Amino acid sequence: xxLITCPWCGPRAEIEFRCGGEAHIARPDPAxxxxxxxxxYLFLRENAKxxxxxxxxxxxxxxxxxxxxxxxxxxxxxxxxxxGEPPPATLRARLGR
Amino acid sequence: xxxxxxRRGRSAAPSHGTMQRYxxxxxxxxxxxxxxxxxxxxxxxxxxxxxEVVIVGGGGHGLATAYYLAKEHGITNVAVLxxxxxxxGNTGRNTxxxxxxxxxxxxxxxxxxxxxxxxxxxxxxxxxVMFSQRGVLMLAHGSHDEQVLKRHIHADRLNGIDNEWxxxxxxxxxxxxxxxxxxxxxxxxxxxxxRRGGTARHDAVAWGYxxxxxxxxxxxxxxxxxxxxxxxxxxxxxxxxxxxxxxAGKVGVVAAGHTSVVMAMAGLRMPIExxxxxxxxxxxxxxxxxxxxxxxxxxxYISQSDKGxxxxxxxxxQYVSYGQxxxxxxxxHTLEAIVELFPIFSRLRMLRQWAxxxxxxxxxxxxxxRTPVRGLYVNCGWGTGGFKATPGSGHVFAHTIARDEPxxxxxxxxxxxxxxxxxxxxxxxxxxxx
Numbered sequence: 001x002x003l004i005t006c007p008w009c010g011p012r013a014e015i016e017f018r019c020g021g022e023a024h025i026a027r028p029d030p031a032x033x034x035x036x037x038x039x040x041y042l043f044l045r046e047n048a049k050x051x052x053x054x055x056x057x058x059x060x061x062x063x064x065x066x067x068x069x070x071x072x073x074x075x076x077x078x079x080x081x082x083x084g085e086p087p088p089a090t091l092r093a094r095l096g097r
Numbered sequence: 098x099x100x101x102x103x104r105r106g107r108s109a110a111p112s113h114g115t116m117q118r119y120x121x122x123x124x125x126x127x128x129x130x131x132x133x134x135x136x137x138x139x140x141x142x143x144x145x146x147x148x149e150v151v152i153v154g155g156g157g158h159g160l161a162t163a164y165y166l167a168k169e170h171g172i173t174n175v176a177v178l179x180x181x182x183x184x185x186g187n188t189g190r191n192t193x194x195x196x197x198x199x200x201x202x203x204x205x206x207x208x209x210x211x212x213x214x215x216x217x218x219x220x221x222x223x224x225x226v227m228f229s230q231r232g233v234l235m236l237a238h239g240s241h242d243e244q245v246l247k248r249h250i251h252a253d254r255l256n257g258i259d260n261e262w263x264x265x266x267x268x269x270x271x272x273x274x275x276x277x278x279x280x281x282x283x284x285x286x287x288x289x290x291x292r293r294g295g296t297a298r299h300d301a302v303a304w305g306y307x308x309x310x311x312x313x314x315x316x317x318x319x320x321x322x323x324x325x326x327x328x329x330x331x332x333x334x335x336x337x338x339x340x341x342x343x344x345a346g347k348v349g350v351v352a353a354g355h356t357s358v359v360m361a362m363a364g365l366r367m368p369i370e371x372x373x374x375x376x377x378x379x380x381x382x383x384x385x386x387x388x389x390x391x392x393x394x395x396x397x398y399i400s401q402s403d404k405g406x407x408x409x410x411x412x413x414x415q416y417v418s419y420g421q422x423x424x425x426x427x428x429x430h431t432l433e434a435i436v437e438l439f440p441i442f443s444r445l446r447m448l449r450q451w452a453x454x455x456x457x458x459x460x461x462x463x464x465x466x467r468t469p470v471r472g473l474y475v476n477c478g479w480g481t482g483g484f485k486a487t488p489g490s491g492h493v494f495a496h497t498i499a500r501d502e503p504x505x506x507x508x509x510x511x512x513x514x515x516x517x518x519x520x521x522x523x524x525x526x527x528x529x530x531x
Contacts, residue, residue, distance in 0.1 A: 001424050002416075015426055019416040021370070039516040043368035043459050047357035049419045072371075072418050 005080045006058045007066045020055030022046055023067045024087075048072060051095055053087055116312035119223055138304060139311035144318050147344035148176045150498060151336055152351060153323050153359055155179025156188040157299070158476055158483065159351035160306035160317075161491020162498070167313035169492070170499035175315045176345075177307075178338060180322035184303030187353050190421070190453035191484040192376050192398065192410040194389050196233045196294035198253050198260045203509040204462060204523045205256040210506050211489025212258075212293060218488055224305030226297050227403060233294030234263075234272055236392040236438070238283035246289040253291075263288045272388050274439045281437055283395050296389060296400055296408075302487055326363040326473070333363065333473040349474045349498050354419065354454025356477040363470050367477070368459055368515045372413045373452035374481050375423030379445045381405030390438070397434035406448065409435060413455065413481065423452035455481050460514075462521040465494050465507040474498050475512065 002014040022045050028037040046052065052072050057065050069079040069091050079088045087095065117123065117136040127135055150166060152159045155177045166172045179185075195215055197208035219226050237243045246262070253260040265277040268288040277285045307317055318340070325337030326348065335344035352359045354371040361367075382405050391398035398410045411431040414424055428450060436443040458464060458478035463486070465476045476494045479486060493504035503511075514520055 001426050014424065022417075035516050035518075039368075040366075043515040044366045045357070045368065045370055045417075047367065047370055047417060049355070049358050049371075052417060054416065070416070072416075073420060075418065075420055 002075060002077075004056060004068070004077065006056075006061060006064075007080050007082050008062050008064055009058060012058070012061060016058060016060040018057045018059045020057050020065065023053040023055045051078065051091070053095075055083075116223075116308065119225075138308040139317050141319065142316045144176060144178075144321065144338070144340050144343055145316065146342075147335070148316070149174035149345070150347045150349065151175070151343060151345035152177045152349045153336065154186075154351035154353065154355075155183045155303075155307070155317060155319065156186050156351065156353060157184060157303050157306065157487040158188075158353075158479070158490045158494070159349070160184075160303055160310060161487055162349055162351060162476065162494045163315045163317075163491075164306045164310040164313070165492045165495035166499060167310055167315055169495060172499055173314035175310075176343065177310070177315060177317045178321045178323055178336070178343070179317070179319045180339075182319055183307050183317065184300050187453040187455065187483065188299055188303045188487075190376065190451055191299060192400065192408050193296045193299045193402075193484060194233065194294070194391075194398070194400065194410075195228070195297055195485040196291050196389075197258050197485070198233070198235075198249060198289065198291045198294065199523060200249055200252050201521060201523055202256060203521050205253065205258055206506050207463075207489055207493070207510070208486060209256065209258050210492070211486045214488035214492060215297065215485075216293075218297075218302075218305070222305035222309050224301060224308060226301045226305055228295065228297040229403075230293050230295040231400075232271065232388040233291045234268060234388050234390045235289045235291075236268070236275075236285050236390065236394075237287045237289070238392065238394040239286055242394055243287055246287070250289055258291070259293050260289055260291050263290050272386075272390055274386060274441050275390065276438055276440055285438075294389065296402075297484075298403075299484060302484075306487075306491070323359060323362070326359070328363060328470060331469070332471040345472075347472045347474065347498055349476065349494065351476045351494070353477065353479070353483070354456050356456050356475065360468075360475065363468075363473055365468060365470065367475075368464075368512075369456045369478060370417050371419060371454050371456055372416065373418050373420065373423045374413045374455045375411040375427050375450065375452045377409050377411065377428055377447050377450040378402070378406040379409070379442070380448050382407070382445065385441070386439075392434060392438060395434040395437070397431055397438060399435055399439070407442065407445065409447075413457075414452075419454055421452045421454060423450070455479070455483075457481070458515075460520040460522045462523045463490070463510050464512050465490065465497060466503065466511045466513075467497065467501070468512060 386401035496504040
C-alpha cells in the first residue's frame with residue numbers, strides 16, 4: 001500500500017485515495033477538434049515506465065484533487081503539487097520536458 | 098532466479114525436424130535409463146542477422162503466433178525474442194482459467210475460436226497442457242447480477258456457446274464447498290455455468306508452443322530484450338536488441354504490459370494503461386474444489402491446481418505500474434470474499450503472492466491489428482484475461498502477419514477503433530470487476 005502525501009492533509013494511506021490517471025491532458029476545443037484530437041484526449045496515454053505525472057483524489061479525506069509524480073518501476077513518489085500548477089522544476093529535467 | 102524453462106532452453110540442442118515425440122512408450126523407455134536422455138524441448142540458437150518475421154515477446158501469445166506462422170502459413174524464417182525466460186511474464190502469472198462465455202459477438206467469436214483450439218491442443222502439440230474442462234461457475238448475488246448473467250447466457254447460446262443457469266441448490270451440488278446460506282452479507286441467488294470452461298497448465302502452454310515452433314524451424318531467443326525499433330520512413334526494417342541489430346521483414350509486437358514501451362520505440366502512442374494484477378496460491382491440500390468459481394459482485398475467483406494449491410485471483414492496483422508486486426490490501430479484499438463464500442478455507446495459509454503487468458485498453462477488448470507503420474503488427478490489450486485466448490490469438494495474429502490483413506475473427510479488434518469510436522465495450526472481459 002502506498003503512503004501518499006495530500007498537499008492539504010499530509011501523509012495518508014492509499015485506501016483513502018482514488019487515482020485519476022495521467023495528469024496534464026488538456027481537453028481539446030470541441031468546435032475545432034478532429035477525431036484524432038479526441039482519440040489523443042480520451043484514449044492515448046503515455047503509460048510511462050519510469051517517472052509519470054498523475055492525478056489523485058483524496059476521496060475519503062478532504063475530497064480535493066492534486067497532482068503527483070511517481071516512478072512506476074519503484075512506486076516512489078517524487079513530488080506532490082496542486083491542481084493547476086506545473087510539475088516542479090526539479091522534475092522537468094528528469095522528465096525531459 | 099533459475100527457471101525450469103530457462104534451463105531447458107539452455108541445454109544441448111536437437112537439430113531441426115527430429116523432435117522427440119512424447120508418448121507412454123517414450124516415457125517407459127526413458128524411465129529405464131533414469132530419465133537422463135530426454136532431448137531439450139527446443140534449441141537455444143544465436144540470433145541470425147535477419148529474419149522474415151520477428152516476434153517481440155516469448156509468452157504464450159507470441160509463441161503461439163510463431164507456431165501458427167510456421168504451421169499454417171509455411172513461414173519458418175521466424176525469431177521469437179524474449180527479454181527474460183519463456184512464459185515468465187503474464188503467461189506464468191495468471192490464474193489459468195479458460196472460458197468463452199463473453200457477451201458481444203466479436204468477443205464470443207475470438208474466445209470460442211480459442212476454446213475450440215484448446216479442446217484439441219494437447220494432441221496438436223504432442224504436449225500435455227493439462228486442459229481440464231471442469232466448469233466455470235459465475236455467481237449471482239441479487240437481481241441485478243441475475244439479469245446480467247442471464248443476458249450473457251442468452252447471448253452465448255445465440256452464438257453457439259454453452260452457458261446455463263443454476264439455482265443456488267444446483268450451484269451447491271456442482272460446487273459443494275460453496276456457502277449458499279442466507280446469513281451471507283451478499284447471499285448467492287444463482288449462478289451461470291459454462292461446463293466447457295476450466296483450467297490449463299499455463300507453463301505447459303508456453304513450452305508446448307515453443308517446442309512445436311522450434312521443431313518447425315523457428316528460432317527462440319531468450320535473454321534478448323528489444324531496445325529499439327528501426328524504421329525506414331513508414332516501414333519497419335528491424336529491431337535493436339541487447340544481442341545486436343536484427344533485420345526483419347515484419348515485426349509482431351506481443352509484449353503485454355510492455356506494449357506501450359516497445360511501440361514508443363516505433364514512435365507510436367498506444368491506448369493502453371499497464372497495471373499490476375495480483376494472484377496468490379494457498380498451501381497444497383487434497384482435492385477439495387471441483388471447478389472454477391467466480392463472483393463479480395464481491396470480487397473473488399478460485400480454483401484448485403492439480404498440485405493441490407488453491408489458486409486465487411485478486412484485483413488490479415488502481416494506478417499504472419511496472420512493479421510485479423501488487424498491494425496487500427488488494428489481496429486482503431479478495432480473501433475476505435473467499436472466506437465468506439467458502440468458509441472451509443478460512444484457516445488455510447497462503448503460500449505465494451505475485452502480480453503480472455496487464456495491458457488494459459479503454460474498452461477492455463484486445464487489439465490484434467496492423468499499425469500505421471507498414472510491416473509492424475500489434476497483439477495487445479488482453480488486460481486481465483488473456484490466457485484463455487492464447488491459442489486463438491496466436492492463430493489469427495499469425496494470419497494477420499502472413500497475409501498483411503486481419504482474419505475475419507480479429508478484423509473488429511483494430512487500433513483505429515479508438516479514433517472511429519467503433520469500440521467493443523466488453524462487459525464480460527473480466528469475470529470480476531477490475
